[in-house]
Amino acid sequence: ELKVEQNPLFLSMQEGKxxxxxxxxxxxxxxxxxxxxxxxxxxxxxxxxxxNGAVKQEGRLMASLxxxxxxxxxxxxxxxxxxxxxxxxxxxAQKLVFGQGTRLTINP
Amino acid sequence: DAMVIQNPRYQVTQFGKPVTLxxxxxxxxxxxxxxxxxxxxxxxxxxxxxxxxxxNEADTPDNFQSRRPNTSFCFLDIRxxxxxxxxxxxxxxxxxxxxxxxxxxxxxxxxV
Numbered sequence: 001e002l003k004v005e006q007n008p009l010f011l012s013m014q015e016g017k018x019x020x021x022x023x024x025x026x027x028x029x030x031x032x033x034x035x036x037x038x039x040x041x042x043x044x045x046x047x048x049x050x051x052n053g054a055v056k057q058e059g060r061l062m063a064s065l066x067x068x069x070x071x072x073x074x075x076x077x078x079x080x081x082x083x084x085x086x087x088x089x090x091x092x093a094q095k096l097v098f099g100q101g102t103r104l105t106i107n108p
Numbered sequence: 109d110a111m112v113i114q115n116p117r118y119q120v121t122q123f124g125k126p127v128t129l130x131x132x133x134x135x136x137x138x139x140x141x142x143x144x145x146x147x148x149x150x151x152x153x154x155x156x157x158x159x160x161x162x163x164n165e166a167d168t169p170d171n172f173q174s175r176r177p178n179t180s181f182c183f184l185d186i187r188x189x190x191x192x193x194x195x196x197x198x199x200x201x202x203x204x205x206x207x208x209x210x211x212x213x214x215x216x217x218x219x220v
Contacts, residue, residue, distance in 0.1 A: 097153070
């Protein structure tokens with residue numbers, strides 16, 4: 001059974017700092033997804049990583065995939081308050097299984 | 109714009125009173141999913157349809173049923189809602205099981 005684990009589960013950081021969220025998964029499959037969720041809202045797609053070594057960047061967020069280590073990272077550069085949200089990674093070939101989510105709070 | 113639409117956005121139902129949530133899509137995607145997301149938890153898959161093929165998750169309670177009368181629509185029926193069924197219900201679609209997922213805006217269900 002596919003298991004997806006994120007850490008940390010809670011992250012409070014100052015504006016301007018850098019940090020990384022980690023996503024480990026138990027079985028190989030072909031895609032890794034990152035989503036953002038604001039309170040009371042649905043999921044917003046951020047990145048889809050297709051293969052080993054994939055790196056995608058959008059603004060202050062960068063995601064990477066290492067299939068050998070079964071690890072994806074979401075790196076936040078020079079955080080700003082607007083990035084405060086919960087971030088989920090997801091994986092699965094036939095159905096999407098999510099990690100527990102990382103609640104990110106960025107303080108001015 | 110092609111999209112996934114969930115109605116209603118907010119639903120309040122009485123304990124034990126059947127309720128139906130609806131999802132429609134204009135993407136012509138084969139697969140439609142229903143996820144349950146309780147407060148501060150990750151979304152959990154309840155079931156999905158691949159075309160007309162229904163796939164139930166092993167731990168989905170019998171209280172939850174689904175119907176897909178055509179490609180565009182999928183319904184989630186909760187036969188006897190309990191207080192523990194209060195959650196955000198998310199509908200998603202994909203063109204195939206390994207493709208990009210598109211999520212609707214969700215229906216927040218309150219049980220009183």
